[in-house]
Amino acid sequence: MYENFTMFLLKLPESCKKFVASDCIEFHLPRKHHDCPFCGSPYTYVHDYRKQNLCGFAAEIKYIYKRRRYRCQDCGKTFSESNSFIERYQQIPCSEIEHIIQELADPVPSSLIAHRHGISTTTVMRHFARATKEGTASESSLSVVISLDEFRGNAGAKFQVVVNDLQHRKCCDIIDDRSTVTLYDKIRNYTLADRANVELVSIDLSPFFRKLVEECLPNAQIAADKFHAVRLANDALDSIRKEVQAGLDPSQRKWFKNARRTLLKREQKLTPKEHINLSRMFSFSEKLTRAHALKEEYCRLFDSIDRKDFAARLHQFRQHVHDAGLVPFARVLKTTEQWKEEIWTGIETGYNNGFTEGCNNTIKVLKRVCYGFRNFENFRRRILYILNNEARKSRRTKAA
Numbered sequence: 001m002y003e004n005f006t007m008f009l010l011k012l013p014e015s016c017k018k019f020v021a022s023d024c025i026e027f028h029l030p031r032k033h034h035d036c037p038f039c040g041s042p043y044t045y046v047h048d049y050r051k052q053n054l055c056g057f058a059a060e061i062k063y064i065y066k067r068r069r070y071r072c073q074d075c076g077k078t079f080s081e082s083n084s085f086i087e088r089y090q091q092i093p094c095s096e097i098e099h100i101i102q103e104l105a106d107p108v109p110s111s112l113i114a115h116r117h118g119i120s121t122t123t124v125m126r127h128f129a130r131a132t133k134e135g136t137a138s139e140s141s142l143s144v145v146i147s148l149d150e151f152r153g154n155a156g157a158k159f160q161v162v163v164n165d166l167q168h169r170k171c172c173d174i175i176d177d178r179s180t181v182t183l184y185d186k187i188r189n190y191t192l193a194d195r196a197n198v199e200l201v202s203i204d205l206s207p208f209f210r211k212l213v214e215e216c217l218p219n220a221q222i223a224a225d226k227f228h229a230v231r232l233a234n235d236a237l238d239s240i241r242k243e244v245q246a247g248l249d250p251s252q253r254k255w256f257k258n259a260r261r262t263l264l265k266r267e268q269k270l271t272p273k274e275h276i277n278l279s280r281m282f283s284f285s286e287k288l289t290r291a292h293a294l295k296e297e298y299c300r301l302f303d304s305i306d307r308k309d310f311a312a313r314l315h316q317f318r319q320h321v322h323d324a325g326l327v328p329f330a331r332v333l334k335t336t337e338q339w340k341e342e343i344w345t346g347i348e349t350g351y352n353n354g355f356t357e358g359c360n361n362t363i364k365v366l367k368r369v370c371y372g373f374r375n376f377e378n379f380r381r382r383i384l385y386i387l388n389n390e391a392r393k394s395r396r397t398k399a400a
């Protein structure tokens with residue numbers, strides 16, 4: 001419908017454009033017959049010209065559009081000529097508005113985009129609100145497989161909850177508050193049919209989310225996220241590392257601290273050099289050696305091929321935790337027992353919060369570069385736009 005402004009200008013006959021200053025081009029359209037839009041009369045004549053300053057360009061050049069106006073001989077009304085590059089009452093050509101909207105799909109401050117185009121942030125956000133209101137009605141429905149995850153926000157409430165569609169890898173919603181009242185309210189705002197449609201929800205090991213799913217999503221199975229579960233075992237191992245480290249003399253302490261990554265990494269992924277470092281760490285403490293073996297065994301739970309295999313591996317792990325007598329791992333075991341059904345569902349279905357973690361990183365980047373958002377609605381709209389932007393998503397997939 002509307003054409004690219006640069007192309008339009010290139011195609012415009014030379015006689016229609018002139019430089020009025022070294023950085024300013026004035027132009028008008030070739031004269032064309034216009035019927036009166038009010039009474040349909042063909043008897044119209046040029047009434048006057050109105051100069052309109054165009055803005056929103058990334059280049060350091062100004063454009064003045066000499067808009068031709070006609071008057072109708074029959075009804076006496078005046079009207080503007082039709083054009084292909086700018087909407088009525090706008091100062092920014094349509095193609096430039098499109099550029100601005102596209103630039104907002106990257107996590108950069110809107111003030112930077114505003115500056116680049118020589119317009120105010122308010123103008124940028126006004127066009128953004130208008131553009132996103134137009135094509136995003138499908139945003140507010142749940143999908144068959146979703147994840148719930150919280151992240152630390154700095155707009156409005158402290159924590160926000162992200163609802164993602166794991167099948168289509170998109171973000172369904174961001175809820176501005178983790179408080180029970182808000183969250184239940186927002187989830188129950190979805191129709192019952194929509195909620196009944198949800199078959200699987202991936203969550204971290206949070207009793208609060210579990211209760212929410214059980215009470216609001218009648219047909220949903222729960223999958224406990226494997227990354228959160230593994231983190232429990234890693235935290236247990238790391239607490240033992242700190243204990244051992246505290247008993248070392250300062251010269252060794254620093255090396256020990258640096259070797260932390262090696263300790264937490266899956267053993268099968270270690271490089272030969274890291275293997276040597278790991279053995280060296282073990283030589284400091286037998287307890288740490290035992291804890292590391294438990295962590296590795298815990299990770300192998302997630303390689304289970306079927307339910308029976310999972311039960312057998314968990315049984316083994318239980319035995320070894322009892323034998324090892326390490327309090328942090330006793331706690332890991334306790335949590336795992338409480339979540340074993342959900343953990344198995346996660347393994348069986350292969351769904352986890354990996355996609356969600358990626359989204360949370362993008363959110364963090366946006367918040368960092370934008371120094372926080374004061375207005376949650378703006379923040380929410382922007383995040384949904386960035387996360388669900390097709391062009392950006394395909395770029396990300398290619399990079400991975």
Ligand SMILES: [Zn+2]
Nearest residue numbers: 036039072075
């Ligand atoms: Zn008329």
